[in-house]
Amino acid sequence: MTAATTAWAAHGTMSEALGTLAAEGATGALSGERGIVHLSGGRVVHVESALTPDLGALLTRSGAVPPDTWWEAVDAGGVHHRVGHRLVDSGRLAAGALEVCHLGALFDAAYFVLTHDTRPRRFRPGALHWLGAVRSVPVDTVLRESGRRRALLERIWPDAGIDVVPLTRVPGADARDLPARRGRTLAQVDGVRTAADIAASLACRTYHTLVELRRLAADGLVTAAPTVPAPAAVGQEACPAAWDDPDTALLRRLRDALEAL
Incomplete structure (x- = not known):
């Protein structure tokens, strides 16, 4: 070298x-x-x-x-x-x-x-x-x-640990009064999946999922799951027909800004 x-x-x-x-x-x-x-x-x-x-x-x-x-x-x-x-x-x-x-x-x-x-x-x-x-x-x-x-x-929830560990719902957590995107995210929290697993299941970018999970944590609805041995395999989840992506406009602006450099 x-x-x-x-x-x-x-x-x-x-x-x-x-x-x-x-x-x-x-x-x-x-x-x-x-x-x-x-x-x-x-x-x-x-x-x-x-x-x-x-x-x-x-x-x-x-x-x-x-x-x-x-x-x-x-x-x-x-x-x-x-x-x-x-x-x-x-x-x-x-x-x-x-x-x-x-x-x-x-x-x-x-x-x-x-x-x-x-x-x-x-x-x-x-x-x-x-x-x-x-x-x-x-x-x-x-x-x-x-x-x-x-x-x-x-600013949403100052605990980066939940970004990378399996998450679980707090007993009594209910998605009925949540915005649709947050409710779909909560429905994927099962004590085994991490933020990346949930994002993949929803066909959504991980950062968008992190925002919703941090909000759910701030609302007292999710927390880190107790440490358990990893399962041998996780079943495939059904994926939505459309990619739910509210930040596409931001990414287009970033692309346009890069073109202007």
């Missing part, structure tokens, strides 16, 4: 390491405890975390793309890093819709990767993501948006 690809290791947090890699114009994948940030020319192109549904799950579970179409694009375009292009070129997904969905998944995963700002573990220079180029975002924008989301969640 050259000095340009090792300076990141001197930093104790993912945010600091990303700042260094951005200044170097680095291309590759930076791994941390909660996910991976993919860079191209010092800009963020993808973020992945096991704590959030990935782009494929959001597109297929929402009904935007049939599962067979998604996996055909992955099989045909993955090795060439052109899965996104395959979806658009096939006419199955508009370029603008792909960009908005991609930004949502990117910022969702970035919240988990950066909020607790754990130590970076590895940087693989030159590594490319199989999805291919969709929309790149400046590192500063990703850091700022992650901080904004953290601040909002803390």
Whole structure:
């Protein structure tokens, strides 16, 4: 490795390491405890975390793309890093819709990767993501948006622990008087699912789900479940026909702002 690809290791947090890699114009994948940030020319192109549904799950579970179409694009375009292009070129997904969905998944995963700002573990220079180029975002924008989301969640309910652990309903919790979205979220709380599991079941971005779960916690309706051994398997839940996404307008504004840079 050259000095340009090792300076990141001197930093104790993912945010600091990303700042260094951005200044170097680095291309590759930076791994941390909660996910991976993919860079191209010092800009963020993808973020992945096991704590959030990935782009494929959001597109297929929402009904935007049939599962067979998604996996055909992955099989045909993955090795060439052109899965996104395959979806658009096939006419199955508009370029603008792909960009908005991609930004949502990117910022969702970035919240988990950066909020607790754990130590970076590895940087693989030159590594490319199989999805291919969709929309790149400046590192500063990703850091700022992650901080904004953290601040909002803390204002609602200052306990980040419920973001990552199985949740349970408080005895007597009733969804009848709740807004529809919050009621659907509460209905998924079963003592086993985490926020990421609930988001995947609802075909919703994890951050939107976190907002509702923090509100439910603030209302005394949900809390962390007692620690129990993980079950061997969790059954598949029915998914809604539509992707309930009130923040699409915000993501479009973010995309437009990035285009203006």
